[in-house]
Amino acid sequence: MQASLNWLKEYVAVDCGPKELADLLTMSGSEVDSITELGKDLDGVVVGHITSVNPHPNADKLSLCTVDTGSTTCSIVCGAQNMKPGDKAPLALTGATLPSGITIKKAKIRGERSEGMLCSEIELALGNNGSGIMILSSDAQVGQPLAEALGLKDVIFEIGLTPNRPDCLSLIGLARELAALTGKPLRLPSSPITERGEDISKITSVTIDDPDLCPRYCARIISDVTIGPSPLWMRRRLEACGMRAINNVVDVTNYVLLEMGQPLHAFDLKLLDQEKIVVKRANPGASFTTLDDKERKLPEDALMICDGSKPIALAGIMGGLNTEVSEQTTRILLESAYFTPAGILRTSKKMGIRTESSQRFEKGVDPEGVPRALNRAAQHIAELGGGEVNPRCIDNYPNPSPSPPTIPLSTSRSNSILGTKLTSDDITQTLRDLTFTVHEGSDDTISVTPPSFRVDIRESIDLIEEVARLRGYDKIPAI
Numbered sequence: 286m287q288a289s290l291n292w293l294k295e296y297v298a299v300d301c302g303p304k305e306l307a308d309l310l311t312m313s314g315s316e317v318d319s320i321t322e323l324g325k326d327l328d329g330v331v332v333g334h335i336t337s338v339n340p341h342p343n344a345d346k347l348s349l350c351t352v353d354t355g356s357t358t359c360s361i362v363c364g365a366q367n368m369k370p371g372d373k374a375p376l377a378l379t380g381a382t383l384p385s386g387i388t389i390k391k392a393k394i395r396g397e398r399s400e401g402m403l404c405s406e407i408e409l410a411l412g413n414n415g416s417g418i419m420i421l422s423s424d425a426q427v428g429q430p431l432a433e434a435l436g437l438k439d440v441i442f443e444i445g446l447t448p449n450r451p452d453c454l455s456l457i458g459l460a461r462e463l464a465a466l467t468g469k470p471l472r473l474p475s476s477p478i479t480e481r482g483e484d485i486s487k488i489t490s491v492t493i494d495d496p497d498l499c500p501r502y503c504a505r506i507i508s509d510v511t512i513g514p515s516p517l518w519m520r521r522r523l524e525a526c527g528m529r530a531i532n533n534v535v536d537v538t539n540y541v542l543l544e545m546g547q548p549l550h551a552f553d554l555k556l557l558d559q560e561k562i563v564v565k566r567a568n569p570g571a572s573f574t575t576l577d578d579k580e581r582k583l584p585e586d587a588l589m590i591c592d593g594s595k596p597i598a599l600a601g602i603m604g605g606l607n608t609e610v611s612e613q614t615t616r617i618l619l620e621s622a623y624f625t626p627a628g629i630l631r632t633s634k635k636m637g638i639r640t641e642s643s644q645r646f647e648k649g650v651d652p653e654g655v656p657r658a659l660n661r662a663a664q665h666i667a668e669l670g671g672g673e674v675n676p677r678c679i680d681n682y683p684n685p686s687p688s689p690p691t692i693p694l695s696t697s698r699s700n701s702i703l704g705t706k707l708t709s710d711d712i713t714q715t716l717r718d719l720t721f722t723v724h725e726g727s728d729d730t731i732s733v734t735p736p737s738f739r740v741d742i743r744e745s746i747d748l749i750e751e752v753a754r755l756r757g758y759d760k761i762p763a764i
Contacts, residue, residue: 297469297471324432324439330376331428338369375403458738478660504620508615553611587600588632600622692733692748
């Protein structure tokens with residue numbers, strides 16, 4: 286998994302350097318395989334203030350711009366037409382090398398001096414828009430390095446996680462680890478949601494025919510959405526973590542997947558027959574065309590998301606081409622569900638498909654986090670797409686998961702196994718730092734309830750391992 290340091294800092298105020306942070310994560314069991322610094326490919330590109338735009342005397346399609354860099358004034362010949370005096374834009378100074386490998390040099394263009402280059406998104410590898418120069422916010426600081434102005438300076442950690450820690454397949458999961466390791470408070474994002482319009486119960490319904498494979502399915506409707514590109518900050522975060530930006534709706538589902546570890550899927554509601562959802566096993570011998578435009582034969586036990594007449598998604602793995610969100614989409618049905626790990630793993634292996642979504646489901650997502658992620662994504666989609674979240678959420682949860690077990694933990698047994706001299710208070714505080722609930726017990730024994738996202742904790746030995754890794758394996762004496 287790839288994790289952005291800037292993004293992590295939104296949830297926990299770590300003040301150590303990237304190397305020290307990587308060592309902390311590695312020693313606690315989340316091994317950091319590599320550290321990459323971003324933003325270096327924009328050295329020499331600054332925020333420029335365009336003070337004048339005049340026609341080029343020798344070329345109808347070129348302009349002469351005067352650009353203030355904060356310390357000097359440059360004359361720039363520009364072929365774009367979308368700028369005006371007062372705009373702020375990325376200026377590549379003489380000597381700068383763009384991501385494409387082009388080095389900017391002083392030049393005479395049709396007889397006029399040009400001392401740099403005003404840049405488009407595509408020239409800076411910041412997007413796909415090459416129709417004009419990139420216009421920056423009016424409050425951008427003139428002369429500031431562009432990477433700093435746009436928050437593009439970042440550190441990316443490539444983290445190799447053990448299969449038993451699906452909770453760390455998210456930025457919040459990693460931030461929770463760092464908060465426990467550093468003693469810093471964890472700042473979880475709030476998910477306030479504003480609802481308007483027609484109640485969801487009058488629009489759609491959800492039926493689960495196979496609750497053994499889908500114990501919980503939640504849905505929301507977002508109406509009057511305009512599909513378009515996501516803002517730069519979201520696109521950059523997705524790309525930094527190894528995901529390609531697509532549009533504002535799909536990008537939100539991927540953003541929340543990375544943030545909270547909960548996969549989501551967005552359907553174009555008008556493409557759903559009878560505007561309803563049915564979750565059931567595939568019909569024998571059926572085939573299905575996935576989002577990558579490949580027709581696939583379905584195993585008999587594959588779980589499908591269907592509408593009133595046809596399959597529309599391979600549950601927990603990949604959506605279908607027949608309900609894909611497009612520029613014509615105006616109404617979204619947003620899915621957030623819990624699919625059983627064994628079912629997703631079995632189907633993923635049989636079909637040879639492994640996605641960011643299937644990786645999380647097959648390891649086990651938090652069943653109690655399903656509606657939280659749904660609400661956060663729905664509000665983001667409404668805000669970025671100019672739409673409205675319809676009132677209420679469908680939460681079909683026929684057989685709620687049992688509560689996490691309450692596990693007795695002996696202080697003396699813990700010390701005997703670890704070779705330590707920890708007190709009951711030491712162990713209690715360590716587990717509470719990891720958001721476990723600790724109940725008072727006898728002098729030697731406490732009772733511990735793990736949070737719902739820690740699906741790997743079932744026995745006292747699991748708790749002892751938690752104490753060991755958080756206090757530091759290097760601090761446990763050799764026996």
